[in-house]
Amino acid sequence: MRPQPPRRTTHTHGTPADLLVYDRWGRSGRPVVLLHGLRYDRTMWWPLAAELGDDITAVAVDLPGHGQSAPRAHCGVDDLAEDLATLVYGLGLRRAPILIAHAESAHVSERFAARYSAHRVVTIGGTGPARLDDVPEPYRQFAVPQRSPDLPAVYRDWLTDALPRSTHVGAEHFPHLRDPAGFAALLHSLH
Structure with missing residues (x-):
C-alpha cells in the first residue's frame, strides 16, 4: 500500500515583506477561499476543511499580521x-x-468579488463580542482571538466601514465550528 499525501498542506505566497501563509486541501473541484476575521487566523477553518472532502479545493489564508503571515x-x-x-x-484554480x-474579512x-471572478460570497459572524457557548468544546481552541495591540491601527479602514451583506449565514460568529459537517454540507450545496 502506498502512503497517502497529507490532506492539508501549508504554503507561502509573496515576498518576505508581504508574505501570506495559507493552507490548502484538495486538488480539484470548486475552490473555496476561507478568510478569517480580525484577531483570528487560518486555523479557525481547520475543522470545516476536514469535513469538505476531496471534491472541493479549500484555501485558508492568514491575513497580514495574523498567524504566520x-x-x-x-x-x-x-x-x-x-x-x-x-x-x-497562482494556484491554477480553473473555476471562480x-x-x-x-466578520471583518x-x-x-x-472587494475581490467586485473586481475579480467569484462564484459566491458568504459572510458569517459579526463585529460584536464573540460567544463561545454554542461552540462544542473540542472546537473552541480554533475560536480564540489573538491579542495584538497593533491590529486596530493596521486595519483601521476595516473597522470604520459597515460590513457588507452578501449571502449572510446567521448571526453566530462561528457556525462553521458549531457544526462543521453541517456547514460543509451548505458549501456543497452552493456549487
Whole structure:
C-alpha cells in the first residue's frame, strides 16, 4: 500500500515583506477561499476543511499580521483583494472561487468579488463580542482571538466601514465550528 499525501498542506505566497501563509486541501473541484476575521487566523477553518472532502479545493489564508503571515504597516482592502487575486490565480484554480468571509474579512471578499471572478460570497459572524457557548468544546481552541495591540491601527479602514451583506449565514460568529459537517454540507450545496 502506498502512503497517502497529507490532506492539508501549508504554503507561502509573496515576498518576505508581504508574505501570506495559507493552507490548502484538495486538488480539484470548486475552490473555496476561507478568510478569517480580525484577531483570528487560518486555523479557525481547520475543522470545516476536514469535513469538505476531496471534491472541493479549500484555501485558508492568514491575513497580514495574523498567524504566520507577515505584518504590514497598513492593510488596505484594495491591496489585500489584489494580493488575494494574485494568490488565487497562482494556484491554477480553473473555476471562480466561493469566498467564505468571517466578520471583518467581508470587506476584502466583497472587494475581490467586485473586481475579480467569484462564484459566491458568504459572510458569517459579526463585529460584536464573540460567544463561545454554542461552540462544542473540542472546537473552541480554533475560536480564540489573538491579542495584538497593533491590529486596530493596521486595519483601521476595516473597522470604520459597515460590513457588507452578501449571502449572510446567521448571526453566530462561528457556525462553521458549531457544526462543521453541517456547514460543509451548505458549501456543497452552493456549487
